[in-house]
Amino acid sequence: MSSRRRRIYEGKAKILYEGPEPGTIVQYFKDDATAFNNQKKGTITGKGVINNRISEYLMTRLNEIGVPTHFIRRLNMREQLVRQVxxxxxxxxxxxxxxxxxxxxxxxxxxxxxxxxxxxxxxxxxxxxxxxxxxxxxxxxxxxxxxxxxxxxxxxxxxxxxxxxxxxxxxxxxxxxxxxxxxxxxxxxxxxxxxxxxxxxxxxxxxLKTNEKMDKDRFRRDLGKVEEAYQEVARRLGILLDPGAGDHRGPATVQ
Missing domain, CATH: 3.30.470.20 (ATP-grasp fold, B domain)
Known part of the structure; x- marks a missing residue:
């Protein structure tokens, strides 16, 4: 992404950038993973891409049943546009x-x-x-x-x-x-x-059948196969990740 956007905030799993129009924010999903209030840190490859898609899907479905959310739309593999709240x-x-x-x-x-x-x-x-x-x-x-x-x-x-x-x-x-x-x-x-x-x-x-954990507890408890678990959730939700779209590390920022 070539546009140089102002970074507003960086959290443990996401970075927030100034949005393209007033009252909007771009939410960028990182692969960084933390647990136990940041005491344990790691990277889950592709997590940001999957979480962006899953969150888009669930927020959209919630919007449809009348739950008000900040979500506007997904912009690319790792970013979504949200309302500033x-x-x-x-x-x-x-x-x-x-x-x-x-x-x-x-x-x-x-x-x-x-x-x-x-x-x-x-x-x-x-x-x-x-x-x-x-x-x-x-x-x-x-x-x-x-x-x-x-x-x-x-x-x-x-x-x-x-x-x-x-x-x-x-x-x-x-x-x-x-x-x-x-x-x-x-x-x-x-x-x-x-x-x-x-x-x-x-x-x-x-x-439901095996009680197998399909979430961040796999990272917290060193159970392995964290990426696979996240991918399986996306697969069951019927979310296909963009084939061949360029995965990027986030826009250049100006402080």
Whole structure:
């Protein structure tokens, strides 16, 4: 890509660039992988390309059922155009089956179905290790209003219902997932919309028959075949990666 774009932000898995028109951002997906709040680092070859496609597909499907998202369109193999939003500094985790930190915290065997879907909030702050927070903390510290929280909870549960059914249909169990939200300012209105990405980086996905992990836990736990697992998710979703399109490392930037 020849255009020299201003880099706005670089995260663990993505780079954000200034978009082509006001109110837009270009989201670039990297192959970098991190776990345990950046303590473990590595590269998953082609991950950025697959996550770009999977996130495009899922965001598009969610848009179709009326879940507002920041997604506009995919630009190329590694980039998508999104609306600029003010990110609410919360990670919203929806859990259907005990796994990861929840299994450890409460001593529940991994893989045990939860009595109902559990929604958790974490404060987005790498230095602090993204601590878990309650609605009390969120409203007291002004990260979100009670109305924002109502919107977030309603949207997160809709996303869970939709994705659980979608993945079930292709033989995958949606164990849990993390999503983020932002405020979209349009004329006189402010809307809470789904932001960031939805991919095997941010979901726990298990094969329905074998319980084989098909997500970033393969990287976290050194299970190997991480690229293959991500590719299998894309294949089951019916996403074909662009044949022969040039894979590039991202646009040149001006600081």
């Amino acid at each position: 003010e990110i609410i500094p919360l990670e919203v985790v929806v859990r259907n089956v005990a796994a990861g930190s929840l299994a450890q915290r409460f001593g529940i065997p991994e893989g045990q179905a939860l009595p109902r879907s559990i929604l958790e909030f974490y404060y987005k702050n790498d230095q602090l290790g993204d601590p878990m927070v309650t609605e009390e903390h969120i409203t007291a510290f002004g990260w979100a209003t009670p109305q924002d929280i109502d919107d977030i909870v309603a949207l997160a549960l809709r996303v869970n219902d939709f994705l659980s059914g979608l993945f079930l249909g292709i033989g995958i169990k949606l164990i849990d997932f993390k999503i983020e939200f932002g405020r979209l300012y349009e004329e006189e209105m402010v809307r809470v919309v789904l932001a960031d990405e939805i991919s095997p980086d941010s979901c726990r996905l298990w094969d």
